[in-house]
Amino acid sequence: MKWKDVDYTPYTSTTPYSSEEESIRQEDFIQKLSCLVREMAERSGRVPTACVVTFGCQMNARDSEKLCGILSRAGYMLTEDEEADLVVYNTCTVRDNANQRVYGRLGHLNAMKKLLPTKKIALCGCMVQEVEVIEKIRRSYSFVDLIFGTHNIYKFPELLYMSLTSDKMIVDVWKATDQIVENLPVERKYRFKSGVNIMFGCDKFCTYCIVPYVRGRERSRDPKEILNEIEHLAADGVSEVMLLGQNVDSYGKGLEQGITFPKLLSEVAKVDGIRRIRFMTSHPRDLSDELIALMADSDKICSHLHLPVQSGSNRILKAMNRGYTRESYMDLVGRLRKAMPELALTTDIIVGFPGETPEDIEETISLVKEAEYDNAFTFIYSPRTGTPAAEMPRSMSDEEIKAGFDKLLKTVQDTARKRVARYAGRCEEALVEGPNDHDKTMVTGRLSNNLLVHFKAGASLIGSYVNVRLLENKGFYYIGEML
Ligand code: 5AD
Ligand code: SF4
Numbered sequence: 001m002k003w004k005d006v007d008y009t010p011y012t013s014t015t016p017y018s019s020e021e022e023s024i025r026q027e028d029f030i031q032k033l034s035c036l037v038r039e040m041a042e043r044s045g046r047v048p049t050a051c052v053v054t055f056g057c058q059m060n061a062r063d064s065e066k067l068c069g070i071l072s073r074a075g076y077m078l079t080e081d082e083e084a085d086l087v088v089y090n091t092c093t094v095r096d097n098a099n100q101r102v103y104g105r106l107g108h109l110n111a112m113k114k115l116l117p118t119k120k121i122a123l124c125g126c127m128v129q130e131v132e133v134i135e136k137i138r139r140s141y142s143f144v145d146l147i148f149g150t151h152n153i154y155k156f157p158e159l160l161y162m163s164l165t166s167d168k169m170i171v172d173v174w175k176a177t178d179q180i181v182e183n184l185p186v187e188r189k190y191r192f193k194s195g196v197n198i199m200f201g202c203d204k205f206c207t208y209c210i211v212p213y214v215r216g217r218e219r220s221r222d223p224k225e226i227l228n229e230i231e232h233l234a235a236d237g238v239s240e241v242m243l244l245g246q247n248v249d250s251y252g253k254g255l256e257q258g259i260t261f262p263k264l265l266s267e268v269a270k271v272d273g274i275r276r277i278r279f280m281t282s283h284p285r286d287l288s289d290e291l292i293a294l295m296a297d298s299d300k301i302c303s304h305l306h307l308p309v310q311s312g313s314n315r316i317l318k319a320m321n322r323g324y325t326r327e328s329y330m331d332l333v334g335r336l337r338k339a340m341p342e343l344a345l346t347t348d349i350i351v352g353f354p355g356e357t358p359e360d361i362e363e364t365i366s367l368v369k370e371a372e373y374d375n376a377f378t379f380i381y382s383p384r385t386g387t388p389a390a391e392m393p394r395s396m397s398d399e400e401i402k403a404g405f406d407k408l409l410k411t412v413q414d415t416a417r418k419r420v421a422r423y424a425g426r427c428e429e430a431l432v433e434g435p436n437d438h439d440k441t442m443v444t445g446r447l448s449n450n451l452l453v454h455f456k457a458g459a460s461l462i463g464s465y466v467n468v469r470l471l472e473n474k475g476f477y478y479i480g481e482m483l
Contacts, residue, residue: 022154022181029157030073030185036164037075040085050076051084055102056092058244058280059215060125062195063153064090067124069185070156078187083112086120086160091127093210095382099127103141110143120163122146124153128173129214132385142169149173150215154181176216182225190433192463193276194238198226198264199245204283206310207321207392208353210384211246220251223259227267234273237463240431241268243279249286262290269300275465276431276448278302284309284332285323296339304374304450305336308348312367313360316353319392326367333371344374344449351408352381352401354392361404365411374419374449375476376412380405416476420451423470427483428453430468432461445480452477 017025040048050071054064067088068078076086087109092098102123113119121144127133129149137144146163148155151174163170180200188194201216202209230241243265245251251261261279268277277300284307295301311317314325324332336343349364368376380401383390396404430445436454437444443457445468453468454477472479 019179019181022179023183026154026157026181026184029161030070032161033074033157033164036161041075047075047077048086049079049081049084050086050088051079051082052088052090053082053105054090055098056090056094056126058195058242059197059246060090060092061189062197062244063125063150064088065186065188065195066153066184067156068187070160072187073185074157074160082109083116085116085118086122088122088124091123091125093125093127093130093133093214093384095379096384097382099133102127106141106144110141113143120145120160122148122160122163124148124150124156126150126210126214130210130385134171134173138169138171145169147171147173151175151177154184178217178219180219180221182221188238190463191237192431193240193242193433194233195242195244196226196229196233197221197245198243198248198261198279199251202246203250204247204285204323205321207319207388208350208381208384210387213386215246218247218250218253220245220253220255220259222255223252223257223264223267226264227271230268230271230274234271239273239463239465240276240278241274243268243277245279246281247283247286248279248281249283249288249291260288260290262288262294265291265294265298265301269298274300276300276302278304278450280306282307284329287332289335292336292339295343302448302450303340303342304344304346304448306346306348307333307336309364309367309371310348310350311353311356311360312364313356316356316360319355320350320353320389326363330367330370342449344451345371346375346377346450347371347373348377348379349408349412350379350381351405352394352396354381354389355395356381357395358400358404361408365408368408368411368415372415372419373412374451375416378405378409378412413475417473420476420478421473423449423451423478424473425470427467427469429465430455430480431465432457432463434462435459453480454478455480455482457482 037048052064052067054060091102109121128147148159199220201218202212203218205212249261252259312326428447430447430453432443432445434444436442441456442454445453455468467483468480470478470480
C-alpha cells in the first residue's frame with residue numbers, strides 16, 4: 001500500500017449531526033453491514049467471524065461490549081479466536097508496555113492475514129489517540145485496515161462499512177468531542193452484571209497520566225439516560241451494576257440538573273431488581289462526606305472502595321499534581337473506616353516517578369501498612385509523551401526502582417493477606433459469576449467486598465446469589481462451601 005492510498009483524517013473534532021441523528025445514521029449502517037455480511041456468508045459458505053480483544057481498563061471493557069453489540073447485530077459470529085475474519089484491538093496506552101503488547105500481537109495478525117487475505121484488522125481505543133502511534137502504524141503496520149479513536153466509537157458501523165467496501169487504510173481519529181451518542185447496541189459479557197458509563201474523560205491532569213489527553217475533557221451523561229439504561233438492564237436480568245468514570249466523584253459538573261454523584265447513586269439504588277452497585281474510580285480529592293454517609297447507609301452499595309493513592313510521599317504527590325497530602329488521604333481513610341469498619345479498601349501505586357528516591361518509596365510502604373489495603377495494584381512509572389512528568393529528569397536507576405517495587409509488592413501482599421484473613425470462617429453472600437477455570441465441579445463467586453470465593457456448586461447457579469462459608473484463605477481469594 002502506498003502512502004497516497006491512505007485515507008488519513010487526523011483530528012476532526014465533531015460531526016454535523018445531533019446525537020439522535022447519529023444514532024439513526026449508524027443504525028442505517030448496521031443494516032448495510034448486515035447485507036454485506038450476508039453476502040460474505042453466501043460467498044464463503046460460512047458465517048463470518050469477528051474477534052474483539054480488549055486491553056486495559058473497565059472503560060475499555062465496556063466499549064468492547066458496544067463493539068460486540070454492533071458486530072453481532074451486523075450478523076458476525078463473535079469468537080475469541082484471532083483467526084477470525086475481522087479482528088478489533090481495543091487498545092490501552094496508560095503505560096508503554098500496553099502499546100508494546102499491541103505491536104507484538106499485530107505481527108501475528110499480519111501472518112494470519114497472509115493466509116486469509118480477506119481478513120480485516122481494526123485498531124481503536126486510547127493508544128491510537130496518539131499521533132505518533134498512527135504514524136508508526138502507517139509506516140510499519142500498513143496491513144491494518146481501520147483505525148478509529150475513543151471519541152467516535154459510535155461511528156464503528158459507518159467506519160467498518162467503509163473499510164469493508166474499500167482496500168485503503170481508513171483512519172478516523174478525533175482530538176476531542178463534546179458529544180455523547182446514546183443507544184448503541186451492546187453485547188454484554190455477563191447477563192447478570194454490567195458496567196454503565198456515567199461520565200467520560202478526565203480533567204485532573206495528574207502529571208504522569210495520559211488519560212486526559214486520550215479520553216478528553218470530563219463529560220457527564222444525562223442522569224435520565226443513565227437511569228433509563230439501568231432500568232432496561234434490570235429488566236433484562238442484570239442485578240449488579242458498576243458505574244464507570246475516570247473520576248466518578250466529579251459526576252454532574254457541567255450538567256444543568258444540579259446532580260451530584262451521591263444523588264445519582266441514591267437514584268440508582270431505587271431501581272427495582274438492582275441488588276449491588278459498584279463504582280470506579282474515586283479520586284481522594286473529590287470524595288465527599290455525603291458519599292461516605294450514603295455508602296454506610298445503603299445495603300445496595302457494595303462494601304468496597306478503590307481509592308488510588310499513587311504515593312505516600314507528600315513531595316511526590318505534589319509533583320504528581322494529585323491535589324492531596326498523605327495526611328489528608330489518611331484522614332479520609334480514617335473517616336471511611338469509622339463510618340464503615342467492614343469496608344474493603346484497594347488502591348493504585350506508582351513506583352519510580354521522576355524525582356522519587358528510595359526514602360519516598362519507604363514512605364509509600366509505611367502508608368500501605370497504615371491504610372491496611374485489601375489489595376493494591378502496583379505499577380512502575382512509564383513516561384508518556386506529552387505529559388509533564390515525561391519532561392522531568394529520572395532520579396533512580398532501574399535497579400533501585402525494581403528493588404523499591406519488590407519491597408512495596410511484598411508489603412502489599414503481606415498486608416492484604418492479613419487483612420483478608422479476617423473473613424475466615426464467615427458466612428457471606430456471593431454472586432456466582434461463572435464456572436471455576438481449573439475445576440469444573442466448582443464455581444467462582446464475588447462477595448460485596450469484591451473478594452472472590454471458589455466453591456463446589458453447579459453452573460446452573462451462575463447469576464444467582466448464594467450464601468457461602470469462607471474456609472481457606474489463599475491470599476487474595478478464598479475456598480469456601482455453599483450453605
Ligand atoms: N505510569 C505508570 N502507571 C500509571 N498509571 C497511570 N499513568 C501511569 C504511568 N504513566 C497508573 C495509576 C492509575 C492506574 C490506572 O494506572 O496508578 O491509577
Ligand atoms: Fe489519570 Fe489522574 Fe485522571 Fe486518574 S485522575 S485518569 S490518574 S489524570
